[in-house]
Amino acid sequence: MHGNILLLSCYELGHAPAGITWPAAFLRRAGFSPQVIDLATCELDEGAVREAQLVAISVPMHTALRLAVPVARRVRELNAAAHICFHGLYAQLNREWLLENVADSCLGGESEQALVALCEALARGESAPMPAAPLLARPDYPIPDGSGLAGGYAELLDNGHSVQAGFAEATRGCKYTCRHCPVTPVYNGRFFVVPVENVLQQVRKQVAGGARHITFGDPDFLNGPRHALRVAEALHAEFPQLTFDITAKVEHLLDHADLLPQLAECGCLFIVTAVESLSDHVLEILDKGHTRSDVERALAVTRAAGIAMRPSLVAFTPWTTLDDYLELFEFAAPNALVGAIEPVQFTIRLLLPPGSALLDHPEMTPHLRGLREEDFGHRWEHPDPRMDALHCEAVAVAEEGGDDATLFHALWSVARSAAGQPPPPMVVATPGPRLSESWYCCAEPSPGLLKLGEASA
Structure with a gap:
């Protein structure tokens, strides 16, 4: 060149x-x-x-x-x-x-x-044709190469200790088409398996560099359950002290519950799972493939296997009522999920990028207020003005910072105040394995997060 x-x-x-x-x-x-x-x-x-x-x-x-x-x-x-x-x-x-x-x-x-x-x-001094459609031909994957990166990435935090965390991918894309997910309009239900030996090579390089834990960044590690188990077993055979975490659908945790003890034996510490909401109505619109009762069952089977569940949420949607929002706290507190659900999750507002599968849904169209080109998303308003105001309050609370228990109490208090209820009792956060960087997806970034990113950039 x-x-x-x-x-x-x-x-x-x-x-x-x-x-x-x-x-x-x-x-x-x-x-x-x-x-x-x-x-x-x-x-x-x-x-x-x-x-x-x-x-x-x-x-x-x-x-x-x-x-x-x-x-x-x-x-x-x-x-x-x-x-x-x-x-x-x-x-x-x-x-x-x-x-x-x-x-x-x-x-x-x-x-x-x-x-x-x-x-x-x-x-060659030529211009290459640029296809408008997503490229979905299966490639021959080389080993990802991070040569030249400065490092300084997220760590695993567990029992008061921290260790260097690496990152790998065993699959790309996703075979599901949840309506709010940005993967859906690009991959349209397709996913691609990365060969087991490639995954091992990814991990070997990072273990050699000091990693003692691996985060699998697959949209859903269990899209190919047999492949997932082969990866986990090969990883454990070569690095028996190495731990890892994965992301998987609630539906997969139930369908493949028999695999969870085996994943735990191979070193799986926790699973991020997109609970999103406890409202069956909201879950149906999002086409999540699970119900509230499924969330309860998934929590039980995951814990029975010795793996921590870390739910992610889309706490604010046009269909989420104030009672629905309160229920998130009322579910988390008695189920020892304070801390397992990171405080930022209670502030997540549904993002509608161009091409979102939700845009043409009849339940969505009454709430749309046009595309904000500069923000790369379609605006929407909640039919209950209290919910949009509550979202602003929740974001402000979360950006003040604090430990998990303090933030959980503050966010719950704001929600109860919106409902005309007194503050809730303090709840103790349950310690558990986590990464030092908060995980979130399908969300509008808060102003604070953008400022943080701009400062680092």
């Missing part, structure tokens, strides 16, 4: 950014020498930007996209001739706006090979 290749990541929930480690591996296998920069841990290298012929920016989530746009504008100021490519889930969902404003190309789905083709075309 006439110039360098620069791969940028802005934010990936505190772990090493797969959005640049995978592309780096594909490009290096093809003979290129990309430079990688994670703006969550270091500053933009303006000298590298000036020398780049291609700047590829990873946007796997909404917050990353919000942070990436000003970065792209700075890249353009420094190097007007550079080709700026956005890639990842939110590049595909916001393709039209990005191409009109800050990007020369956008890639979504299994996009790494197309990025290689783009680099090859630029090296």
